[in-house]
Amino acid sequence: MTPRDREHFLTLLDALCDERLDEAGHAQLEERVATDGEARTLYIDYLLLHGCLHWDAVEGGAVALPGTLAALQDDSALSRPALPAPVASGRAPGRRRWAFAGVACALLAACALWLRNGEGPQQLAGPPEGRPEGANELEAPPGGDADDDSALPRVRLRDPAATGIASTTGDDPAPGPAVPRGDLVAFIDDRLAAAWTEAGVQPSPEAADSEWLRRVHLDLAGRIPDAATVEAFLQDKNPRKRAAVVERLLNEPTFATHFATVWSNLLVGRAPERDIDRDALVQFLRDQFHRNRPWSETVGELVAAEGADHENGAANFLLAHLNNEAVPATAVTFRILLCQQVQCSQCHVHPVVKDWGQEKFWQLNAFFQQTDVVEREGRDADGGSRMVRELVSRPVGDPSYYETLGGVMRVAWPKFEGQAIEEGPEVNRRRELARLMSSGDRPQLAAAFVNRLWAQLFGRGFTAPVDDMGPHNPPTHPEILDALTEEFVQSDYDIRALVRQLCSTRLYHLSSRIIPDNEADAPDRGERPLFARMYVKPLTAEQLFDSLLATTTADRSGVGSWSEVVERRKHWLSQFYSVLDNEENGETSTFDGSLPQALVMMNGELVQEAVSGRPGTYLNAVLSASVSETEKLRRLCLSTLSREPTPLELAAFRQAVRQATRMRGAAVQSATSESLADAYWAYLNSTEFLVNR
Amino acid sequence: MTQPPATAPSGRDGASTAPSDDFVQLFTRHQRRLYLFILAQLGRSQDAEEALQETNVVMLAKHQQFVPGTNFFAWAAQIAHYEVLKSRQRKRRDRLRFQEEFLQATTEDVQAPLDDLDLRRAALRQCLAKLRDKDRQLIEKRYRPGAVGRMEAEHLGRPANSVYQSIGRIRRTLLECIRRQLAAQPQS
Structure with a gap:
């Protein structure tokens, strides 16, 4: 080849790579390659270069050169597809099992496609029945231990982070949380690492960007990110992009909404039957979180609230629990706000903590014995009449009376952690309680909030159960709990600052994937949690609903206004929860991965709407985009699981399309659309969608 | 009723036919190499990705035909080559498609660089x-x-x-x- 020939040939190669080659050029290129050995070598070298750039960039999920470089550097990142190594939270699965489960997972998805591809009503009924069958492959804890009712889902997930995503590897040039790290964060990292060393475990590698982004959205916004957010984040090459996301999410209204949801569920439960203005309570909490009011203030307003249900949202907490001599109010105040379980000492001395006698319970109870719930006729928003309930404090309160096991009647006056209050007409007992709860340099109120937030973000509290703190149940990492509590109090109960700190820890950026070196970190088996990886958290019902809306935009096709969406969410949730008539005003839920939940996911209106492809749905937008079918599947996967589809999934998808065209003679176009809808359905019903890892 | 339709491919028959851990690892590890192998023959990355997915389908369906210990890439490349030919057939009308001689030449010459x-x-x-x-x-x-x-x-x-x-x-x-x-x- 003369230099001129070579130059011309390279121009052809460029056009080929950039998809600008015309017919004549194509013929020239082909002729050259076929007849000239030198040109052929050049062609191959050039195409391999082009292919590597293409593959590694796509694979890296990040255009950032560090990503590309890391992908090239790391031999474990040999391919874009995810190794189907699952996130396992079950019992010591061997590697073989993981891989198998990953395949089984893909096959289940494929199976679901075929089942739904059937023609008759018979096949339409397939998925619900087919699922348990597949679920065995997926979910049965190894060893056949079926009664493991751990709160964590029994999942075997495909893990997109297993390979291919460059930033998963420890030698990524810019690893770790790029959040300003105060001393406290360094201290937490250090203490956790010390515990790992002591127990002889290794932390899991850093979470891939896609895994982390989905996690932080679920944790701080209560829903998954949409596909556009995922793509923008994966392409963002700012090394501090994770910190930027945390900051953005902290300042979005969804943060306040999500935390208000979490706390109203804790305070009054989800069941709609209670005779309170639940919306007003949510509104009150949202406002407090939005303005980042100190947690001690929020609790004070809840405990000392006066007034009518719709006028003072905070009042609804006690309106819900002052029944039955304020026994529920006492138990809930202890358990929810202080993470102490003293309800048993209502009748007898605490079985383990002998210091917690009956008087502890009844002395707190006595704080509520100055308050009446008054019912009066009032007006609702539309001018109709309704019963208004109101908290009213009397000038003078009563003591609490209780009976010991020996049948002796005792009297208790208000006392909190040994501190009595003055009695008199000027004294409002509940205001005194609010003051006492946040006094001292390490109030239990602060430790309880820290413990709950830790559990909310990391899947396990410092104690198990999270709401059973006390001398009988020492925390797993007392020094971390103490340091965080101290900081929380010193910051005047600054919730956002606390969240920011926890999101800056190394732990928050670890993958949830189990590695052989931390299989021993198995809180599911009752071991003390070591936090050597991110534990997988099941989605709450609200997270699931909001995520379904986020991914499907089904709301936009069905109903209009935001308030309608809220109503719809309430209605949707109501199918899972009902009130229990017990002394703690508890409630029962079927939102626990059981059959009713599965049925709502598989056949429920919302999911049906989402996969209908009607105008306004996300699926409709994807189907009508003029991109390849692989790209369409990719978008569906990004929007549901915040990651790229695996080759196994792509293969299953293609097989389904082929099945539809060959076996049923469907037209390619409609078979593709149908299969995309089915794949979408399978993604929405995958275990991976149902958890926050 | 819980049985899948009779047309379901053999791949889902259950545990006995699920690919082994080793197979999945090999499968995964060779994706890049296969992609490049196919790309050299088809020239366009989108075509290559499609053919790769088709190849994957076949590999998974026929995973039992792979003899452990033998050269995985050689086995996979055969399937890939066949899928490349099929892809060409599907695109019979495409003016931008290479002739068979071209495929033969590049298939041979790309092996050493891939090593x-x-x-x-x-x-x-x-x-x-x-x-x-x-x-x-x-x-x-x-x-x-x-x-x-x-x-x-x-x-x-x-x-x-x-x-x-x-x-x-x-x-x-x-x-x-x-x-x-x-x-x-x-x-x-």
């Missing part, structure tokens, strides 16, 4: 690091996920032709750099 793939990737890594920042950013934009060859030049605020020229220039720089690096390596 050096790790070296090539290492070289590419070093060469990328040597690029000027501006050039590297352009290449990143061109190869960002989801990007297609026909770049939307307006995104870069430059005439399309000049963008293509720049990318071509940078790619050639990389090519020469890689070739120099490979030449400096002791022959394997």
